[in-house]
Amino acid sequence: LLGSVRYGEHLGRLWLDAARYGDTHGLHLDNERSIWPYRDWVIDAFNRNLPFDQFTIEQLAGDLLPNPTLAQRVATGFNRCNVTTSEGGSINEEYYVRYAVDRVETTSTVWLGLTTGCAACHDHKYDPFTMKDYYALFDFFNHTTLEVQLPSSKTDVSHDFIGPYLDLPLPQDQKKRTALLDRELATASKKAEDFLSHPASGFAAWKMKELDYTKLPKEIAKILRLPKEKRNGKHENKLKAHFRATTPELKQLDQKIARLKKERGNIKPTRTLVMVEMEKRRKTHVLTRGNFLAPAREVQANSPAILPSLVPANRSAPTPAVKDGNPVTGSNRLALAKWLVRHDNPLTARVAVNRWWAELFGNGIVATLEDFGTQSEPPTHPDLLDWLAVEFMESGWDMKHVLKTIVLSQAYRQSSRHTPALAEKDPRNLLLARAPRFRMDAERIRDNALAISGLLSSRMYGEPVMPYQPPGLWRQTGRNEPKWVEAKDEDRWRRGIYIVYRRAAPYPSMVNFDAPDRGACTVRRPRTNTPSQALTLLNDPAYVEMALGFAIRVLEDKPKADLDERLRYAFRRTLAREPDARELTILRELHEGELARLTEDKKAAKELLDGIKIIKPSAKLDPNQLAA
Numbered sequence: 036l037l038g039s040v041r042y043g044e045h046l047g048r049l050w051l052d053a054a055r056y057g058d059t060h061g062l063h064l065d066n067e068r069s070i071w072p073y074r075d076w077v078i079d080a081f082n083r084n085l086p087f088d089q090f091t092i093e094q095l096a097g098d099l100l101p102n103p104t105l106a107q108r109v110a111t112g113f114n115r116c117n118v119t120t121s122e123g124g125s126i127n128e129e130y131y132v133r134y135a136v137d138r139v140e141t142t143s144t145v146w147l148g149l150t151t152g153c154a155a156c157h158d159h160k161y162d163p164f165t166m167k168d169y170y171a172l173f174d175f176f177n178h179t180t181l182e183v184q185l186p187s188s189k190t191d192v193s194h195d196f197i198g199p200y201l202d203l204p205l206p207q208d209q210k211k212r213t214a215l216l217d218r219e220l221a222t223a224s225k226k227a228e229d230f231l232s233h234p235a236s237g238f239a240a241w242k243m244k245e246l247d248y249t250k251l252p253k254e255i256a257k258i259l260r261l262p263k264e265k266r267n268g269k270h271e272n273k274l275k276a277h278f279r280a281t282t283p284e285l286k287q288l289d290q291k292i293a294r295l296k297k298e299r300g301n302i303k304p305t306r307t308l309v310m311v312e313m314e315k316r317r318k319t320h321v322l323t324r325g326n327f328l329a330p331a332r333e334v335q336a337n338s339p340a341i342l343p344s345l346v347p348a349n350r351s352a353p354t355p356a357v358k359d360g361n362p363v364t365g366s367n368r369l370a371l372a373k374w375l376v377r378h379d380n381p382l383t384a385r386v387a388v389n390r391w392w393a394e395l396f397g398n399g400i401v402a403t404l405e406d407f408g409t410q411s412e413p414p415t416h417p418d419l420l421d422w423l424a425v426e427f428m429e430s431g432w433d434m435k436h437v438l439k440t441i442v443l444s445q446a447y448r449q450s451s452r453h454t455p456a457l458a459e460k461d462p463r464n465l466l467l468a469r470a471p472r473f474r475m476d477a478e479r480i481r482d483n484a485l486a487i488s489g490l491l492s493s494r495m496y497g498e499p500v501m502p503y504q505p506p507g508l509w510r511q512t513g514r515n516e517p518k519w520v521e522a523k524d525e526d527r528w529r530r531g532i533y534i535v536y537r538r539a540a541p542y543p544s545m546v547n548f549d550a551p552d553r554g555a556c557t558v559r560r561p562r563t564n565t566p567s568q569a570l571t572l573l574n575d576p577a578y579v580e581m582a583l584g585f586a587i588r589v590l591e592d593k594p595k596a597d598l599d600e601r602l603r604y605a606f607r608r609t610l611a612r613e614p615d616a617r618e619l620t621i622l623r624e625l626h627e628g629e630l631a632r633l634t635e636d637k638k639a640a641k642e643l644l645d646g647i648k649i650i651k652p653s654a655k656l657d658p659n660q661l662a663a
Contacts, residue, residue, distance in 0.1 A: 045081035061118030073112025478531030
């Protein structure tokens with residue numbers, strides 16, 4: 036399983052929650068923006084088993100590494116995932132502060148398990164963090180380029196969102212196509228220029244001819260009547276445009292050139308949001324009550340006083356970053372990233388392994404995944420947490436090693452059977468007397484149903500996809516609202532991690548299963564059981580499609596089997612075990628009742644199957660059996 040590419044997709048989903056990844060801005064119009072290459076980088080990093088220290092450094096400061104690779108710059112999209120706005124009434128400095136605040140709080144939660152947010156306005160009420168500590172962290176993120184600028188159009192009420200973006204190389208097929216288009220464009224342009232300059236039939240020769248001015252447009256005739264010395268450049272351009280438009284050979288060439296230019300212009304590189312440091316550092320102040328209009332004393336980037344110093348004991352200064360071959364002085368994001376993954380930092384490794392433990396066991400060793408402060412619940416197994424953290428660091432920050440260690444443990448491999456004795460002694464399973472048992476999260480429920488049905492697409496990476504969702508969910512008041520264009524090909528059945536994530540309206544069936552809107556960092560999803568979840572699985576047309584796909588699969592895989600054998604086969608594919616006698620009886624009676632109803636009411640069966648237009652069953656299959 037650790038070697039499967041699906042490993043990266045699953046662990047990537049957890050990380051994207053923490054990174055507050057979204058495909059839209061999140062505020063006001065909440066229109067789309069391009070940052071999906073960062074999502075692909077995360078999946079690939081997990082599959083490559085990128086060491087967690089490097090995983091951290093590249094996301095927080097990949098752009099500040101010496102000679103950063105394209106992938107390392109894409110990785111900095113972590114701190115461009117935050118909610119943004121281009122609303123016309125926004126104040127640049129206010130949002131600059133908001134974005135830096137978001138980055139401080141996200142970084143603190145993801146790597147340190149600390150709730151630093153309240154220290155933006157006052158010293159922390161419970162943990163030993165002061166406002167000075169907070170704004171010392173704030174200073175690491177206070178020197179990135181601004182995302183918006185004044186609108187390029189005077190009639191536009193919104194600012195222009197400018198990124199900063201990084202253009203990615205074109206795919207190989209698009210490179211070949213652009214090269215071909217460039218060659219064809221050059222050839223057509225040269226033919227046009229040769230025709231224009233031809234001594235006998237070109238533009239100059241045409242101007243020398245005796246023309247019937249009555250057959251020419253008045254403006255052209257007027258220009259031709261002017262002496263040559265009185266004609267200016269504008270006159271010449273108008274004459275040339277008329278000549279090109281009325282000469283059949285040139286008109287045909289110009290149409291070809293226009294078509295080639297349009298196609299060439301439509302081939303654009305994929306862009307993704309990245310971090311870019313300012314050339315000149317800004318000054319950072321403690322903000323009185325968090326108000327950007329009330330700066331107080333100046334502070335410099337540093338680690339919180341209660342935690343290890345930013346400068347290691349055996350060094351005199353932080354490792355300088357390099358930009359364009361020149362060292363960047365002062366403490367910056369690279370220094371912060373390296374500090375986070377130093378072995379003397381008591382939090383990073385513990386926070387990471389605790390989060391993975393929670394994913395596997397349903398609860399963390401520290402239950403409050405987002406809070407390791409004084410208000411957190413104490414660890415149920417403190418020595419185990421310490422041991423896992425040390426093992427993680429000593430393994431070279433090997434994420435797969437830690438996960439393998441946990442899943443091969445006796446605690447994980449034991450039975451999940453819940454007995455009355457265990458329920459009395461350990462109702463919440465905090466002492467790990469049994470293996471965990473809890474429902475899958477939103478994306479896995481959908482992915483699992485697609486896999487059972489045989490519809491699941493194995494395609495990875497690429498632009499966000501738009502499967503079926505109820506119409507009208509993206510409708511809103513305003514201009515330039517994004518449009519939901521429902522996929523009609525295999526994109527309809529791709530894994531949930533690739534579905535477009537619009538913060539104002541996340542994919543509805545996943546919201547019903549507790550997926551967050553990703554407006555802020557989320558390291559722990561709630562786990563609820565509600566009637567709307569059962570209704571989603573019964574009535575959502577996407578799940579009805581999957582049910583039809585599964586019915587086709589069962590009938591085609593078992594064409595000559597009796598009902599009980601087909602039911603056992605379907606049960607095994609769904610639950611990976613055999614049904615007991617009671618379960619088989621329930622399924623048999625349900626199927627027989629539905630088959631009798633639909634055989635009698637053929638119109639209902641036809642309406643059900645005809646309503647699923649995307650799937651066309653074989654004519655050899657009994658429609659009543661399919662519908663039942």
